[in-house]
Amino acid sequence: MPHHTPVARRHGDRKAAVGDVGRPPVAWAVPGILFFAVFAIVPLAIAVYLSFCTWDGLGSPAPTGLDNWSRLFRDSEFGQAAWLSLVLTTISWVFQTPVALLLGVWAAGRQRSRAFLSAIFFIPLLLSTTAIAMLFHALLDPNFGVIRTIGPWLGIDPAVMGSSTGALLVVAFVGGWQFMPFHTLIYQGGARQIPEVLYQAASIDGAGTVRQFFHITLPQLRHTMTTSSVLMIVGSLTYFDTVLIMTKGGPGTDTTILPYLMYRTGFQTYDLGYAAAIATALVVVATGISLLMVRLSGFGSMRSTREGM
Amino acid sequence: MSIDTRAAAPQHRTTPAAPRRGRPARRRRLLGNPVAGFGPLIWLLVVLVPLYTLVSASLMRQDEALNGDPLAIPTDPTFENYRTVLDSGFLTLIGNTALVAVATVAIVLVLSVPVAYVAVRTRSRLSSLAFRTFLLGVAIPAQAVIVPLYLMIGKLGLYDTLWAIILPTAAFAMPVAVLVLSGTMRDVSEEMYEAMALDGASPVRMLWQLAVPLSRAGISTVAIFSALQAWNGFLFPLILTQSEERRVLTLGLFNFMSQFGVNIPAVLAAIVLSVIPIFAVYLVARRALINGLMGVGGK
Numbered sequence: 001m002p003h004h005t006p007v008a009r010r011h012g013d014r015k016a017a018v019g020d021v022g023r024p025p026v027a028w029a030v031p032g033i034l035f036f037a038v039f040a041i042v043p044l045a046i047a048v049y050l051s052f053c054t055w056d057g058l059g060s061p062a063p064t065g066l067d068n069w070s071r072l073f074r075d076s077e078f079g080q081a082a083w084l085s086l087v088l089t090t091i092s093w094v095f096q097t098p099v100a101l102l103l104g105v106w107a108a109g110r111q112r113s114r115a116f117l118s119a120i121f122f123i124p125l126l127l128s129t130t131a132i133a134m135l136f137h138a139l140l141d142p143n144f145g146v147i148r149t150i151g152p153w154l155g156i157d158p159a160v161m162g163s164s165t166g167a168l169l170v171v172a173f174v175g176g177w178q179f180m181p182f183h184t185l186i187y188q189g190g191a192r193q194i195p196e197v198l199y200q201a202a203s204i205d206g207a208g209t210v211r212q213f214f215h216i217t218l219p220q221l222r223h224t225m226t227t228s229s230v231l232m233i234v235g236s237l238t239y240f241d242t243v244l245i246m247t248k249g250g251p252g253t254d255t256t257i258l259p260y261l262m263y264r265t266g267f268q269t270y271d272l273g274y275a276a277a278i279a280t281a282l283v284v285v286a287t288g289i290s291l292l293m294v295r296l297s298g299f300g301s302m303r304s305t306r307e308g309m
Numbered sequence: 310m311s312i313d314t315r316a317a318a319p320q321h322r323t324t325p326a327a328p329r330r331g332r333p334a335r336r337r338r339l340l341g342n343p344v345a346g347f348g349p350l351i352w353l354l355v356v357l358v359p360l361y362t363l364v365s366a367s368l369m370r371q372d373e374a375l376n377g378d379p380l381a382i383p384t385d386p387t388f389e390n391y392r393t394v395l396d397s398g399f400l401t402l403i404g405n406t407a408l409v410a411v412a413t414v415a416i417v418l419v420l421s422v423p424v425a426y427v428a429v430r431t432r433s434r435l436s437s438l439a440f441r442t443f444l445l446g447v448a449i450p451a452q453a454v455i456v457p458l459y460l461m462i463g464k465l466g467l468y469d470t471l472w473a474i475i476l477p478t479a480a481f482a483m484p485v486a487v488l489v490l491s492g493t494m495r496d497v498s499e500e501m502y503e504a505m506a507l508d509g510a511s512p513v514r515m516l517w518q519l520a521v522p523l524s525r526a527g528i529s530t531v532a533i534f535s536a537l538q539a540w541n542g543f544l545f546p547l548i549l550t551q552s553e554e555r556r557v558l559t560l561g562l563f564n565f566m567s568q569f570g571v572n573i574p575a576v577l578a579a580i581v582l583s584v585i586p587i588f589a590v591y592l593v594a595r596r597a598l599i600n601g602l603m604g605v606g607g608k
Contacts, residue, residue: 022506022515026436029427032420032483033439039458039480040449041442046457057459102348117349121356122599126587128541131580133564135363138573144375146362166493177355185599238450241543247565259452266456267548276456283453290448 012283044283054110057270068277078278080253081261082285084168085237088257091172092236093229100180100228104187107127107219118184125181133245136174140246164254167247171255174242179235183228191217226297230290235285367391367577374574390578394565399582401554402561407586409474409557413539414532417486418480421531424483425490426516430502440491446484451477451544462549464584473549474557478542482535489534493527494520529597533590537598540587558583 051068055061072078107118139145142158150237151158160166198216207215240259243249249256249264256264258278266275348395358380366374368386428440459468467473497520505515521528543559550556556564561581569575591598 016385022502022510022512023431024423024427024512024516026427026433028423028512029436029439032424032487033442035416035420036443036446036480036483039477040454040483041459043454043457044449046460047454050456050460055460061460099348099352103352106349117353120353121349121594122591122595123357123360125539126591127580127584128543128559128562129584130541130543130562134562134576135359135580137566138366138577139359139362141573144571144573146358146380149378149380150358177359182350196441234448234450238452240452241559245566259450262452262456266458272456272459279456281451283450286450297386309312 010223024053046105047276047279047283050273051280053276054271054273055270061273064273068274071274072281077253077256077261078281081256081258081278082281084255085285087256088168088172088239089236090235091169092175093118093232095172096176096232097225097229099176100183101187101221103180103184104189105191105213105221107184107188108191111246112292118188121184122181123278124178127178129178129241130245132174132178134241136170136177137246140170161247162251164251167251171239171242171246172236174246175236175239179232183232186228186231187221187224190221194220222297230293233289233293234286237282237289258285326540342380345419363577364581366574367581369574371572371574387421390572390575391582393569393572393575393577394582397565397568398553399579402556402558403586405471405556406558409471409478409542410536410539412471412475413479413482417535418528418532419481420479421486421490422521422528423516425487425494426520428487428491429494430512430520440487443484443487447488449481451481455544455548458545468549469551469555471550471555474542474545475539477545477549478539479535482531482538485534486531489531490524490527493524497523499602524601526597529594530600533594533598536590537587 018142050061054064055060107114140147140161202212238259241257243260245256249260262275262278266272365383367390368383427436461470464475546557546560565579566576
């Protein structure tokens with residue numbers, strides 16, 4: 001072992017000695033890697049395997065070849081769920097990005113109210129998805145909720161949860177309400193990195209606030225936007241608690257997005273092989289979209305934001 | 310309010326030398342833009358109205374909540390709803406959840422610190438491969454693995470135990486933990502390691518006496534972050550436990566919803582009670598949490 005011979009080298013080649021001495025053996029990382037592999041990586045592989053099996057949760061999974069997958073492509077419920085997931089993701093992105101961007105840029109400033117308001121804005125992130133879904137379930141209850149009073153002002157039908165479009169919009173809104181602080185923080189961090197000099201130069205050139213925003217802030221936040229968008233998209237593709245608690249996939253099947261379909265198939269009708277196929281499809285879609293987005297906006301930047309942490 | 314002063318701290322840190330100089334220009338720019346002024350105020354309403362209703366309606370009697378204006382301040386505040394919730398086994402829920410949270414944090418720290426340390430300190434190709442695996446791990450959704458976990462936890466004989474919640478929760482908190490920890494450990498300067506190496510310190514001593522003390526910020530971020538994950542987790546408890554004695558807070562809340570039915574004030578009181586411990590932690594450790602989350606997104 002190299003670190004048993006430092007004394008001999010110490011006087012001669014100091015650099016080489018120091019380079020070897022005191023570095024931890026790689027074996028230290030093994031327990032952590034194994035643990036993570038057993039509960040996250042291996043299950044991912046098993047999910048793929050189970051997607052080629054039929055299993056009712058009691059006996060042993062029995063391989064059935066491509067049955068689940070050919071069923072998946074013919075299943076209109078899966079088609080609808082995949083479509084609804086994409087719609088929900090799009091709505092969520094369109095709603096969350098501008099709000100988080102503006103709040104983040106605002107929060108990166110130095111005005112006095114910022115710290116106090118940011119502290120309040122952060123609160124939803126502390127609440128569990130369960131608590132938030134239940135809270136909005138109560139608020140939107142047509143017999144009790146604030147929706148009775150506030151709905152008419154805002155032009156929202158108090159029975160919004162009863163309409164299919166309304167329910168989907170509500171799910172998107174509730175998700176946004178919860179995760180907005182997280183994305184605001186990302187944009188706040190990004191906006192803080194923009195060199196002040198750029199704004200000073202623009203001011204001297206007589207550019208107003210709006211022009212500064214569009215010509216400096218937005219372009220500078222391009223990579224931040226990629227990071228935030230990827231997390232947003234993967235996040236909203238995997239909304240589950242909100243749907244289970246607020247809509248149970250309804251009205252009808254109009255909010256049955258992929259994770260909820262997977263849950264219903266797997267743990268209510270105990271068709272776990274097929275559920276594994278849905279889950280696998282979900283991962284493929286989520287990974288595909290993330291990779292595409294990262295590719296479109298430059299993979300290197302994503303990696304460097306992570307590695308520079 | 311105490312929140313205010315704490316929140317202001319990181320901001321001053323970014324410009325320790327001359328906070329005043331940049332200020333007038335920045336402020337003029339923000340005041341000049343009505344969107345920048347009103348946008349946050351609108352969002353403030355969006356955030357506060359639900360939270361206000363949560364607290365105020367939880368203090369109302371059921372008929373007052375049903376008939377009155379939900380935005381009104383409760384005329385005759387009552388803690389009756391809170392008593393109802395506490396009487397229906399709420400403390401068991403808190404106890405189980407606390408156990409899950411503490412065990413999760415312990416496992417995450419014990420396993421992630423060495424991984425992060427190895428990722429930062431060794432030059433082996435294996436360790437960078439491991440690091441990249443964890444990087445990818447951030448993107449694995451829990452739903453993707455819940456079916457196989459159900460199978461595995463059953464085979465391990467852990468179904469319907471608290472371990473069934475703790476182990477997967479800890480595993481899924483690890484990627485972020487490794488990323489945050491290796492981020493802070495990378496900031497420990499090479500010279501200090503060299504100095505300790507010349508003193509003949511073993512790798513264990515370097516980790517214990519140098520890397521760990523200097524990455525306290527990252528460690529507390531990771532601890533809070535994993536505790537929050539454990540406290541708020543829903544899917545793993547829902548699928549991997551069953552009996553009432555093993556029920557955690559989120560599942561208990563979900564259960565209250567059907568148990569109390571139309572007694573919405575009681576449901577809201579249960580939500581408030583479930584948030585109080587987290588809120589207390591937030592008030593104490595706000596900075597660590599926020600800095601950590603900013604780090605997740607990439608600075």
